[in-house]
Amino acid sequence: VSYSCSTGLINRQSYNSKQRITYLGIPLTTRRPSAAQLQPLVDAVAGRLPTWKAWLMNKAGRLALVKSVLSAVLIHQLLAFAPPKKTLKQLEKIQHGFLWAGRADAHGGHCHVNWRRVCHPLEYGGLGVRDLERTGLAFRLR
Numbered sequence: 001v002s003y004s005c006s007t008g009l010i011n012r013q014s015y016n017s018k019q020r021i022t023y024l025g026i027p028l029t030t031r032r033p034s035a036a037q038l039q040p041l042v043d044a045v046a047g048r049l050p051t052w053k054a055w056l057m058n059k060a061g062r063l064a065l066v067k068s069v070l071s072a073v074l075i076h077q078l079l080a081f082a083p084p085k086k087t088l089k090q091l092e093k094i095q096h097g098f099l100w101a102g103r104a105d106a107h108g109g110h111c112h113v114n115w116r117r118v119c120h121p122l123e124y125g126g127l128g129v130r131d132l133e134r135t136g137l138a139f140r141l142r
Contacts, residue, residue: 026080035086038077042090045073049094054102063127066099071130078136088132095129 021028027037048069054062074091077083096115097103113127119134120126 024076026077033081033083035084038083038087041074041077041083042087042094045070045091046094048073049098049103054098057102059099062099062102063129066095067129070095070098074132075130075135075139078132079139082136082140085133088136091132099129 027033029037050065057065092115096111096118099118100111116131117125118127119129119131122128
């Protein structure tokens with residue numbers, strides 16, 4: 001192996017390892033993480049959905065799952081940094097798709113109520129699902 005070939009391999013390996021360094025599941029970076037760096041988070045949330053069981057659950061069961069499991073995965077990440085709006089939109093799409101249709105995406109007629117209304121507290125007519133953007137802001141302001 002020539003010197004230039006071996007240094008090229010080392011540089012590529014160190015560059016790839018820098019992108020994937022995490023601590024307690026949070027990517028370590030000096031800048032705000034990009035949507036591409038947070039794609040594993042979106043995949044992890046989507047992977048927690050029991051879509052094969054979703055048709056056995058009623059909407060109340062799916063609401064409980066969205067409020068507990070899917071929100072808990074995200075809260076740990078929201079404490080540390082502000083994810084890009086694209087990532088938050090993807091995560092909300094997964095949440096409302098599972099709530100209304102029992103799968104990762106829902107379109108048009110499946111969404112019964114505006115998602116902003118769903119994110120309102122129970123006493124204000126909502127379903128009590130956490131709004132990811134506001135929750136993340138509140139956690140970072142503490």
